[in-house]
Amino acid sequence: MAPAFLYGSMINIAVMVSGGGSNLQALIDGVADGRIAGAGIALVISSKDGVFALERARRAGIRTAVISKKEYTCEEEKTDAILAALKEAGADLVVTAGYMSILHKKVCDAYAGRLINIHPALLPKFGGVGYYGLRVHSAVLEAGESETGATVHYVDDEGVDSGEIIMQRSVPVLESDTPETLQKRVLEEVEHILIVEATALVVKDLLHSEESR
Numbered sequence: 001m002a003p004a005f006l007y008g009s010m011i012n013i014a015v016m017v018s019g020g021g022s023n024l025q026a027l028i029d030g031v032a033d034g035r036i037a038g039a040g041i042a043l044v045i046s047s048k049d050g051v052f053a054l055e056r057a058r059r060a061g062i063r064t065a066v067i068s069k070k071e072y073t074c075e076e077e078k079t080d081a082i083l084a085a086l087k088e089a090g091a092d093l094v095v096t097a098g099y100m101s102i103l104h105k106k107v108c109d110a111y112a113g114r115l116i117n118i119h120p121a122l123l124p125k126f127g128g129v130g131y132y133g134l135r136v137h138s139a140v141l142e143a144g145e146s147e148t149g150a151t152v153h154y155v156d157d158e159g160v161d162s163g164e165i166i167m168q169r170s171v172p173v174l175e176s177d178t179p180e181t182l183q184k185r186v187l188e189e190v191e192h193i194l195i196v197e198a199t200a201l202v203v204k205d206l207l208h209s210e211e212s213r
C-alpha cells in the first residue's frame with residue numbers, strides 16, 4: 001500500500017546514493033541556504049558501505065542507512081528494507097543521486113510522482129541500461145555531440161532513465177574534452193545546479209498540491 005504522504009508541514013526528502021555524493025552535498029547546501037524551501041533531508045540511503053556520501057550525510061547530521069544487495073537473499077527483501085526505511089523516515093520525496101542500482105517496481109509504484117533521478121546527459125539521448133559513469137561521456141564524445149548536460153526526471157518502472165523529464169541544463173562539448181573532463185564539467189557546472197533547481201521545483205509542486213487538497 002502506498003504510504004500516506006506529507007508526514008509534517010515540510011517535505012521530507014530521502015536521498016539514495018552509492019558513491020562520492022557530490023550531488024547529495026549540493027542538496028544539503030541547497031536546503032541549508034534556502035534555495036530548496038519547505039524541505040529537509042530526513043534520510044540518506046546508500047547501496048554501499050564506506051562511501052564518502054555517507055560521511056557527507058553524517059557531517060550534516062542526517063540519518064543514514066546502508067541497504068546493500070549482499071545483505072539480502074533476494075531483490076524483494078532488499079526492496080522491503082528500502083520501503084521500510086523510507087516509511088520510518090517519513091519520506092515524502094525520494095531523490096536518487098548517483099544510486100547505482102535499479103529500483104524495484106514496488107518502490108516506483110509507492111513513490112510515483114515522488115521519485116526523481118539525476119542523469120548526466122541530455123535524455124532521451126545517452127540514457128538507459130549501460131549508460132552510467134564515464135560510459136555516458138565516452139558515448140557523447142564518440143557521437144560527436146556539440147553539447148551535453150544533465151537531466152532530472154521522474155523515475156517510473158517502464159524503463160531505465162525513461163520517466164518524464166522535469167528539467168535539463170546543457171554545456172558545450174569542447175574539442176579538447178576527454179570522458180573524464182566532460183564528466184567533471186557536467187558534474188560541477190551542471191548537475192550541482194540542476195539537482196537543486198529541479199528538487200526545489202518538485203518540492204514546491206508537492207507543497208502546492210497538498211495545500212490545495
Ligand code: GRF
Pocket residue numbers: 017018019020021022023024053097098099118119120133187191
Ligand atoms: C552523477 O554524475 C549522477 O548524475 C550519476 O552518478 C554521478 C554521481 O555523482 N547518476 P555523485 O556521487 O553525486 O558525486
